[in-house]
Amino acid sequence: MKSDDWTTLSCPLPSQEHAAAAENRQNSLTKPPGSLGILERLAVRLAALQETERPKVDDARIILFAGDHGITLHGVSAYPSAVTVQMLHNFATGGAAISVLARELRAPLEVVDVGTLATTEIPGVVRDKQCAGTRDFSTEPAMTIEEAQFAMAAGRRAVQRAAVGADLLILGEMGIGNTTSAAAVASALLSKSPDDLVGRGTGLDNKGVEHKARMINAALKLHGLGGTEKSPLETLACVGGLEIAALTGAIISSAQSRVPVLIDGFIVSVAALLAVRINPSCKEWLVYSHRSYEQGHQQVLEALDAEPLLDLKLRLGEGSGAALALPIVKLVCALHAGMATFDEANVSGRG
């Protein structure tokens, strides 16, 4: 078996039978049908995925992948690359936003360095990397195919270590420069102009955003991306990132292992797009937590037929938007399991 063959192995199909049972229950609960909006569909989807009429999300886990980006040589981020490794220490010592959210939610957090510039072990951070950052994709491919596959497999290893058996997996990322890589991948996969997919990232001004779009445009031409000739894996290798590759592998592996994934912001959604292009059967296993403030996110969400739960103008990453949405997902399950039916509560149905 080739080392990349696992990526296309089918994910389980949601159970139609349990979806029907959950939908019946939703429609019998003491509320006008449809009044809980998109949350009703979420309850039914989780029921189908967990093969039960009454799903639960008691055991959620969080995995965060970090990587650095050669393209940062060209001033595409408001922050220096050094921040990625500095933040790894912050994640490990509990001071980052996702560290606080993980503690509050009692969700175990695993942080994996899949390709930062760090040269030494960082206590509390799993190291699973071949490369210290990607290459500058304005002059050469960011990764070789083998490097991208290694990082995808690192994503799978993390899921097998930290998420198998969980009710839900939250994926997050950290990588200065990764909104440039993510926008480049999305432009190529969606055949859209980078002008429509670039955003401010960590806080670029208008000139910075224009420069970022020009860099991506030139790179797409250099690598022959944007048409149909290149595969998703080749696109990932040319202009993607090591943490984006790990996220892609983790999404596929989680779906194959029957663990639904709560997708975070722009970067994780672009990894979801890659995952669905590589293995369409993983699509059913993805739940979208929020619409990020990053300009291109809406287009990526549309391409994935996503219905995000929140729209809070977040643009932090780290899995923070997904962590903030987790209480809603838990409460959706509690409502679905705990509300009385019209019959049980002796409430009259529609006249």
Ligand SMILES: O=C(O)c1ccc[n+]([C@@H]2O[C@H](COP(=O)([O-])O)[C@@H](O)[C@H]2O)c1
């Ligand atoms: O998740 C998002 O939608 C999001 C939007 C903008 C920025 N980020 C975070 O900011 C970093 C990338 O921004 P930049 O400007 O360095 O490309 C990276 O660490 C991401 O986690 C994340």
Ligand SMILES: Cc1cc2nc[nH]c2cc1C
């Ligand atoms: C401080 C900081 C924290 C982050 N977390 C995710 N991306 C980030 C980018 C910066 C700059």
